Amino acid sequence: xxxxxxxxxxxxxxxxxxxxxxxxxxxxxxxxxxxxxxxxxxxxxxxxxxxxxxxxxxxxxxxxxxxxxxxxxxxxxxxxxxxxxxxxxxxxxxxxxxxxxxxxxxxxxxxxx
Amino acid sequence: xxxxxxxxxxxxxxxxxxxxxxxxxxxxxxxxxxxxxxxxxxxxxxxxxxxxxxxxxxxxxxxxxxxxxxxxxxxxxxxxxxxxxxxxxxxxxxxxxxxxxxxxxxxxxx
Numbered sequence: 001x002x003x004x005x006x007x008x009x010x011x012x013x014x015x016x017x018x019x020x021x022x023x024x025x026x027x028x029x030x031x032x033x034x035x036x037x038x039x040x041x042x043x044x045x046x047x048x049x050x051x052x053x054x055x056x057x058x059x060x061x062x063x064x065x066x067x068x069x070x071x072x073x074x075x076x077x078x079x080x081x082x083x084x085x086x087x088x089x090x091x092x093x094x095x096x097x098x099x100x101x102x103x104x105x106x107x108x109x110x111x112x113x
Numbered sequence: 114x115x116x117x118x119x120x121x122x123x124x125x126x127x128x129x130x131x132x133x134x135x136x137x138x139x140x141x142x143x144x145x146x147x148x149x150x151x152x153x154x155x156x157x158x159x160x161x162x163x164x165x166x167x168x169x170x171x172x173x174x175x176x177x178x179x180x181x182x183x184x185x186x187x188x189x190x191x192x193x194x195x196x197x198x199x200x201x202x203x204x205x206x207x208x209x210x211x212x213x214x215x216x217x218x219x220x221x222x223x
Binding site: 004031033035042043045048050055056058090092101102105106107 | 145
């Protein structure tokens with residue numbers, strides 16, 4: 001157990017739908033990162049939050065959004081889902097700078113049918 | 114745009130052999146270079162990391178070699194074991210954000 005908790009582990013939904021992925025960071029970590037992992041794109045950085053504020057944005061689609069709540073858990077919202085959104089979505093957390101690496105959760109496998 | 118280029122895509126090594134994975138980067142502002150190990154169905158886990166002011170770091174059977182002038186770094190897995198079979202990602206950190214290589218799938222044959 002890495003200390004980063006992601007729910008649900010698996011999600012199957014239809015095209016056009018909206019889903020919410022949840023992440024609880026490791027105790028004491030203020031930063032939360034979301035990554036998408038697909039077979040042909042590797043680990044792609046989506047977005048980072050630090051202590052409730054958006055800190056950095058990567059290749060995140062406009063259909064996707066995220067937030068970090070006062071208790072530091074984070075949610076990634078994916079809407080108008082397309083087949084190509086099927087992937088593993090990882091959350092990671094770190095101390096303030098990430099200098100000693102991220103701790104990843106076990107991921108949410110999203111399948112869009 | 115891949116900021117960290119990783120090779121090879123996959124490799125097969127015999128038990129007891131040496132696995133070598135190479136990475137190259139362009140952004141000289143990167144200030145931390147970790148390697149992650151990922152098993153199927155699991156999230157990546159930090160394996161070993163190095164700062165750019167160090168040329169080599171060893172932890173058990175895993176060694177990072179870092180060449181700042183060439184902007185390259187590599188992971189050596191000595192005495193490879195079947196339990197090392199996994200996907201390995203190099204990464205580089207700048208401005209709180211990790212950029213990952215595409216990954217190398219290592220298969221260790223018994």
